[in-house]
Amino acid sequence: MTTPDPPRPTDPLVPQPGPQPAPGQSLQKQTSPQPPQQPPQGRELLRTEGIRKTFPNVVALDGVDFELRSGEVHVILGENGAGKSTLIKILSGVYKADAGRVLRDGKPVRIHGAGDAERLGVATMHQEFNLVPHLSVAENIFLGRQPRRFGLLDRDRMEADAAELLARVGVDIPPRTPVRELGIARSQMVEIAKALSLRARVLIMDEPTAALTADEVVKLFDLVRRLRADGVGIIFITHHLEEIAELGDRVTVLRDGRSVGQAPADTPHDDLVRMMVGRSIEQQYPRETGKSAGGGGRSGTPLLRVSGLRREGSFSDIGFELRAGEVVGLAGLVGAGRTEVARAVFGADRYDAGTVEVQGKRLRRHDINAALASGIGLVPEDRKGQGLLLDSSVQDNLGLVTLRSSTRGGIVNRSGQQESAARIAGRLGVRMSGLGQRTGTLSGGNQQKVVIGKWLLAQSRVLILDEPTRGIDVGAKVEIYELINELTASGHAVLMISSDLPEVLGMSDRILVMAQGRIAGELTAQEATQDAVMELAVGTAHRENAPATKTKDREGHRGH
Amino acid sequence: MATDIHSSSGPGHGRQGPRVSKGPSGGGSSGGAGSGAMPVLRKVLLENGALSGLIVLVVALTVMSPDFLSTQNLLNVGVQAAVTAILAFGVTFVIVAGGIDLSVGSVAALSAIMLGWTASKDGLPVWMAVLLAVGTGVACGLVSGGLIAYGKLPPFIATLAMLSIGRGLSLVLSDGTPLTLPASVATVGETLGGWFPVPLLVMVVMGGITSLVLARTYSGRSMYAIGGNEEAARLSGIRVRRQKLVIYGLSGAFAAIAGIVLASRLASAQPQAAMGYELDAIAAVVIGGASLSGGVGKASGTLIGALILAVLRNGLNLLDVSAFWQQVVIGVVIALAVLLDTLRRRA
Numbered sequence: 077m078t079t080p081d082p083p084r085p086t087d088p089l090v091p092q093p094g095p096q097p098a099p100g101q102s103l104q105k106q107t108s109p110q111p112p113q114q115p116p117q118g119r120e121l122l123r124t125e126g127i128r129k130t131f132p133n134v135v136a137l138d139g140v141d142f143e144l145r146s147g148e149v150h151v152i153l154g155e156n157g158a159g160k161s162t163l164i165k166i167l168s169g170v171y172k173a174d175a176g177r178v179l180r181d182g183k184p185v186r187i188h189g190a191g192d193a194e195r196l197g198v199a200t201m202h203q204e205f206n207l208v209p210h211l212s213v214a215e216n217i218f219l220g221r222q223p224r225r226f227g228l229l230d231r232d233r234m235e236a237d238a239a240e241l242l243a244r245v246g247v248d249i250p251p252r253t254p255v256r257e258l259g260i261a262r263s264q265m266v267e268i269a270k271a272l273s274l275r276a277r278v279l280i281m282d283e284p285t286a287a288l289t290a291d292e293v294v295k296l297f298d299l300v301r302r303l304r305a306d307g308v309g310i311i312f313i314t315h316h317l318e319e320i321a322e323l324g325d326r327v328t329v330l331r332d333g334r335s336v337g338q339a340p341a342d343t344p345h346d347d348l349v350r351m352m353v354g355r356s357i358e359q360q361y362p363r364e365t366g367k368s369a370g371g372g373g374r375s376g377t378p379l380l381r382v383s384g385l386r387r388e389g390s391f392s393d394i395g396f397e398l399r400a401g402e403v404v405g406l407a408g409l410v411g412a413g414r415t416e417v418a419r420a421v422f423g424a425d426r427y428d429a430g431t432v433e434v435q436g437k438r439l440r441r442h443d444i445n446a447a448l449a450s451g452i453g454l455v456p457e458d459r460k461g462q463g464l465l466l467d468s469s470v471q472d473n474l475g476l477v478t479l480r481s482s483t484r485g486g487i488v489n490r491s492g493q494q495e496s497a498a499r500i501a502g503r504l505g506v507r508m509s510g511l512g513q514r515t516g517t518l519s520g521g522n523q524q525k526v527v528i529g530k531w532l533l534a535q536s537r538v539l540i541l542d543e544p545t546r547g548i549d550v551g552a553k554v555e556i557y558e559l560i561n562e563l564t565a566s567g568h569a570v571l572m573i574s575s576d577l578p579e580v581l582g583m584s585d586r587i588l589v590m591a592q593g594r595i596a597g598e599l600t601a602q603e604a605t606q607d608a609v610m611e612l613a614v615g616t617a618h619r620e621n622a623p624a625t626k627t628k629d630r631e632g633h634r635g636h
Numbered sequence: 637m638a639t640d641i642h643s644s645s646g647p648g649h650g651r652q653g654p655r656v657s658k659g660p661s662g663g664g665s666s667g668g669a670g671s672g673a674m675p676v677l678r679k680v681l682l683e684n685g686a687l688s689g690l691i692v693l694v695v696a697l698t699v700m701s702p703d704f705l706s707t708q709n710l711l712n713v714g715v716q717a718a719v720t721a722i723l724a725f726g727v728t729f730v731i732v733a734g735g736i737d738l739s740v741g742s743v744a745a746l747s748a749i750m751l752g753w754t755a756s757k758d759g760l761p762v763w764m765a766v767l768l769a770v771g772t773g774v775a776c777g778l779v780s781g782g783l784i785a786y787g788k789l790p791p792f793i794a795t796l797a798m799l800s801i802g803r804g805l806s807l808v809l810s811d812g813t814p815l816t817l818p819a820s821v822a823t824v825g826e827t828l829g830g831w832f833p834v835p836l837l838v839m840v841v842m843g844g845i846t847s848l849v850l851a852r853t854y855s856g857r858s859m860y861a862i863g864g865n866e867e868a869a870r871l872s873g874i875r876v877r878r879q880k881l882v883i884y885g886l887s888g889a890f891a892a893i894a895g896i897v898l899a900s901r902l903a904s905a906q907p908q909a910a911m912g913y914e915l916d917a918i919a920a921v922v923i924g925g926a927s928l929s930g931g932v933g934k935a936s937g938t939l940i941g942a943l944i945l946a947v948l949r950n951g952l953n954l955l956d957v958s959a960f961w962q963q964v965v966i967g968v969v970i971a972l973a974v975l976l977d978t979l980r981r982r983a
Contacts (some may be wrong), residue, residue, distance in 0.1 A: 424871055462867045465861055480873065
């Protein structure tokens with residue numbers, strides 16, 4: 077960074093004298109067996125007090141107290157839906173808080189837009205990059221602030237400056253390269269270069285490692301450490317507990333929109349998880365393994381059989397079976413090819429080789445209607461982008477899959493559709509003002525129920541749920557889990573893709589782990605632990621594919 | 637936020653996850669039973685935006701011009717609206733499905749030329765010539781639809797090409813000169829019982845068909861689905877590409893019928909007819925509350941949109957506003973209508 081603060085000891089694990097955690101950041105009792113670590117020495121850059129934010133159907137944040145010092149990596153931890161994204165959207169000016177205040181360098185500030193954030197030296201790397209694909213790297217870095225000479229763009233200076241920034245980030249990209257030609261990792265580096273060019277003192281990184289390979293993560297972490305040494309305060313959001321100890325200094329845990337505690341980064345994982353979920357995992361995941369039809373799935377009738385599925389460049393050698401009454405988890409890192417496999421099985425995308433059979437009948441490839449007719453349903457990962465007609469009514473969404481079957485002579489039986497929509501909405505407990513409510517105005521959990529509901533109306537017996545609980549609140553999550561239990565109890569089979577590891581562990585009868593386009597191994601519910609799954613997911617287990625004999629000898633080794 | 641609905645169907649396991657009910661509790665709205673007053677009210681308001689605009693316009697013109705509110709003048713307005721409205725009904729399908737059709741004016745002209753050509757030169761029976769004309773419109777629509785659905789061309793480009801092709805073909809077929817229509821076709825341009833104009837009747841019938849297609853048919857519902865979220869529609873088993881053919885085919889058919897009505901009024905098929913009408917049609921659809929990004933739109937809205945344009949032109953004529961200024965006024969009205977609609981939607 078350009079204006080470094082006084083250097084600080086870079087080893088976060090060395091206890092340092094310093095002020096106590098601010099009031100309102102009470103340390104939970106069971107948080108940490110070790111003496112609580114002192115906050116890093118740097119001065120306070122950013123503080124939030126009692127931030128509250130509500131949306132039409134949900135309280136997203138309800139009293140968030142948080143503090144960031146210069147030269148620290150402050151991890152925000154929390155389940156999906158705990159409010160992390162809402163918090164950073166408030167800090168970056170995307171949302172306006174309903175109550176509470178934000179202090180920058182001790183002074184209350186209003187962040188009502190990206191411009192305010194920029195002026196305050198707060199830069200944010202969202203999960204979806206804010207880069208323009210067709211513009212060059214240099215133009216993206218200086219977008220809106222391009223150096224000008226005589227009113228015209230000074231392309232040479234812009235590119236020279238960009239090259240310098242890129243060199244500081246430590247990435248070798250010609251500044252003229254269009255961003256669309258970069259992969260995710262290098263796009264991220266461009267985002268960081270952009271933050272550097274803004275002379276950001278506060279850098280917010282929202283799950284930056286989610287889509288990176290292990291090597292790329294190492295590079296990213298090096299860069300983050302250098303920024304920290306320069307006195308930048310970094311808010312780091314991650315789901316990977318391993319990353320906390322490796323990179324972080326302090327952790328603030330959010331749960332259900334509240335900051336429930338603060339802990340040093342070396343707090344044991346179990347304690348962090350307990351703070352995150354506020355209850356044991358058994359309670360959160362009401363899966364009754366063994367009690368459902370088919371006793372854990374081994375003896376149910378096979379509904380779906382996939383063998384030798386391959387698509388060049390995406391996945392290969394995919395084979396598995398799904399039996400009535402079981403939930404099979406499909407775990408793996410983002411980019412391992414899970415969604416691609418699901419979409420190919422469902423017929424949404426093509427594949428090069430292999431077969432998909434439903435109850436012994438082979439499906440035509442790349443034919444959604446064949447999959448649909450045979451009883452496969454797909455709840456896609458991007459609920460809003462691929463699952464719903466947000467401008468249409470709940471009734472229209474619920475009746476979408478059954479539109480054809482409720483049509484006679486070209487005319488849709490609307491009253492019949494309304495009846496069945498009312499029935500399924502009641503059964504799923506969709507909370508709405510009526511069947512005519514615009515689906516876009518429902519809360520995330522209720523939207524997801526609608527997506528699942530349309531497949532239930534179509535009597536799909538094999539449901540592929542891709543990230544079924546992403547971005548929905550904890551209460552609605554439990555309802556979705558209970559729904560999954562009901563479905564399997566009545567003979568459905570569920571293939572559940574999830575990046576939420578505790579969820580996969582808590583809900584699956586069996587777990588398939590994918591890594592780099594292949595199924596790296598299969599674990600039973602008993603064998604599966606976070607470590608065992610992660611080990612397969614990062615591909616450290618390629619010596620032999622015998623996951624059952626896996627030993628858990630890793631210690632403090634990060635998951636990527 | 638009633639959480640009690642679900643528990644009745646829950647499995648009988650003991651440890652239930654905490655049923656977190658966020659937000660103020662005690663809202664006892666059970667699913668489906670809610671009155672849905674807000675969305676309904678909003679919908680009515682949205683629709684009434686264009687409708688109340690029309691009413692204001694009519695009242696204002698009644699005050700300003702004594703000639704406006706006569707039966708003869710109103711029927712005249714209806715006839716003027718008819719061609720635009722029929723074109724716009726066809727375009728409504730396309731816009732609801734998230735597309736755009738720039739070719740309807742040209743296709744209308746080409747279909748009318750086809751009618752004149754086959755009926756007068758080849759001496760085909762009129763009913764067969766009319767069928768051929770409509771078939772021409774459908775064929776044009778299918779070509780556009782095919783380019784869009786299977787050739788993956790953006791609708792703007794595909795129909796822009798068809799705009800040029802249709803106009804060109806009508807000039808080629810007619811050799812650039814108007815073709816006289818047989819007397820039996822020209823009756824379409826006349827009146828029933830000596831006072832009710834046939835074009836008005838055709839407009840009403842086509843409006844009814846549009847309304848039925850959009851609200852009640854598989855294709856119509858698919859249009860909303862495709863326009864609302866094409867990928868979601870595809871993943872829900874809607875045959876998107878096939879439906880796009882249907883959508884643009886319908887638009888072509890409506891354009892052909894509009895072309896026949898227009899030609900019958902003029903008693904001749906003119907290769908230069910309906911030039912620029914596609915923009916009026918799109919304007920009518922948009923003024924009627926449809927969203928150019930798809931998923932939203934209604935036949936009634938489109939009818940109101942077409943009526944607003946016709947009433948405005950008629951009124952400006954009655955008030956002796958120059959044709960040059962009329963264009964300015966109409967442009968302003970289009971911008972205002974959509975602006976108000978956007979603001980209302982955001983509220």
